Amino acid sequence: MTIQTPASVRSASDVVPPRAGDFAARAADGRDPRRRTPRSAHEGWMAPPTRPDPVALLEEQATTRVPELVPIRHARMLVSPFTFYRGAALLMAADLAGTPVSGITTQICGDAHLSNFGVFGTPERTLIFDMNDFDETLPGPWEWDVKRLATSFEVAGRSRDFTDEQRREINLTVVRGYRERMLQLAEARVLDAWYDRLDADRILDVITAGQSKRTVDKLAKRTDAALAKARTKDSTRAVAKLVEVIDGELRIAADSPLIVPIEQLLPQGRTRDQEEEWMREVLATYQSTLQPQNHPMREYSYVHMARKVVGVGSVGTRAWIVLLRGRDDADPLLLQAKQAEASVLERFLPPSRYENHGERVVRGQRLMQAASDLFLGWRREPGVDGIERDFYIRQLHDWKGSADVDTMNAATAKAYAHICGETLARAHSRAGDRVAIAAYLGRSDRFDHAIAAFARDYADQNDRDYAAFADAVASGRLEAAEPA
Structure with missing residues (x-):
């Protein structure tokens, strides 16, 4: 038996659409790979003797980042094995490149850990639960996302001192949620599968199915509080926290090195008028990438911008917040322009079909999400240092909320694992052939147990890398x- 790996099955640079009509053949496309790569082949993890030095990989990754911000990234990764895991997508991609795959390709997130899921507002002003980070997205083996997601729950469970049995049950739950939802989508009517999403008002029903009344009451309280908090996160609140009035004008407040206004980064001799002219050109070009063309962005004008440190794994990449004005100063909007580098997956898979990595992120996000931010677009722009870089642009806050790992108990983690697994299945089903993936997974729990074992073993590897x-x-x- 020859087990397939990405080295032996080179994925296409784009996802091949499923064949029209022939659902039986698509199912056979999913069952046939079981002979080459049984579901049990995904079980466990053992580092090969030639495994690269994890610290060297992180050092290499830092060379393209803002030098003065790299120590902040390292400090945030140092907090715990889980924060380290969040920043170590490159390390895991390198390891996954040698693991078994079915040979079925879809658009994948590339960094599908539990903190990259959450709620946000749709353009129709509905709060939904979905994936929300696509910096590493690329066509690739769907198993990679499942393994990274399951392992994130194992790593987080250890940080919360969950028992071995609790962590095992959580790991099985995330994979079972993925498999069962994929099976349901494969058997659904086509439009029902494409329209499937998790609205916020359904979250509680999903996570409390079959739970005791006591558990339901606890989860209801936590869920209601989290959703209420998410609805307060919008531009108005962000402006109140980040913007001040200086000499009668709105300006993003400095908090160096986490927030540095543009005028403190401009080359000597560059004027404010030049900065504003530059940004007007940037925003005009960016509008051509938005959907629809008749877009509210046309009614906003540029006010100010600043570099802002974001996240854990993203620290050191260039990220800007841009303050815009609508009708007047009481009608503000904050956008985030975030640098998009080559996906960490591109070392191990064919490169993106898109020359602009901002476009790669946006196209992948639009494909995988049930609904995407109205202001999501991309731009290639010479920076203040004259070097061209790719960016994607979105609203800074739009009812965004995510799970608090530091307060999560085992019951909450299990419920959250279920909806994350289902959500990943929805994303993969839109981007690839849900019928083939479902047929490979099957109705037994063989794949669930294999990935749970992988998550346990790879969390051990993450502990060693963290040390x-x-x-x-x-x-x-x-x-x-x-920073002090």
């Missing part, structure tokens, strides 16, 4: 420092 990373910081090889 090596901490040693590198302690020895001075890597610098880690949060």
